[in-house]
Amino acid sequence: MSTSLDGQSLFGEQQLEIELGSVSRASIERTLPGLDGVLSVDMGGRSRKIKQKGVLRAKSRAQLDEIISAISAYMDGDTHILVTDSGEGFDNLRMDVFKVRGERAGGSGMAVDYEIVYTQLKVQ
Numbered sequence: 001m002s003t004s005l006d007g008q009s010l011f012g013e014q015q016l017e018i019e020l021g022s023v024s025r026a027s028i029e030r031t032l033p034g035l036d037g038v039l040s041v042d043m044g045g046r047s048r049k050i051k052q053k054g055v056l057r058a059k060s061r062a063q064l065d066e067i068i069s070a071i072s073a074y075m076d077g078d079t080h081i082l083v084t085d086s087g088e089g090f091d092n093l094r095m096d097v098f099k100v101r102g103e104r105a106g107g108s109g110m111a112v113d114y115e116i117v118y119t120q121l122k123v124q
Contacts, residue, residue, distance in 0.1 A: 002085050003084050003085050004083050005081070005082050007081075010070055010071055011052075011056065012056060012057055015053075015054050017052070018050065018052050018082075019051040019053070020048065021049035022048060023046065024046045024048060025042065025044065025045055025046065027040055027041060027042050027043055028040070028041045029041075045123055047119050047121050049119060050082070050090060050117075050119075050120055051116070051117050052115070052117075053113075053114070053115045053116075054113075054114060055111050055112070056068070056100075057106065057107075059108060059109040060109060064112060071098055071116070072098055074098075079091070079092045079094055079121060080093045080094070082118070091122075092120055093118040094119045095118055096118065096119050098115075098116050099115045100114050101113050101114075
């Protein structure tokens with residue numbers, strides 16, 4: 001099993017890392033006449049950031065460009081599902097950032113480092 005985004009195996013498995021951020025909480029704070037201090041209302045858990053880092057590999061520059069274009073297409077504002085090679089799944093993900101850097105010839109083709117930042121909109 002490989003890491004997939006909406007069922008598409010786009011990333012390969014070499015040097016792939018997923019870093020989970022903590023769930024943020026929302027609150028409303030108000031001052032009220034006659035109250036010494038503030039009233040704080042906890043609005044519960046909200047979203048969290050998930051970072052994915054790794055190396056994309058392809059046999060040619062053209063194939064690497066196709067992979068990068070396919071991943072970039074997920075920056076569409078919709079929510080997606082990421083499933084890791086160990087079977088752990090993360091749903092309600094919006095892809096916010098996709099960075100590519102460090103292009104190089106490696107082994108039998110081309111390689112590039114990448115980083116993706118998702119926002120998990122609803123954490124269960």
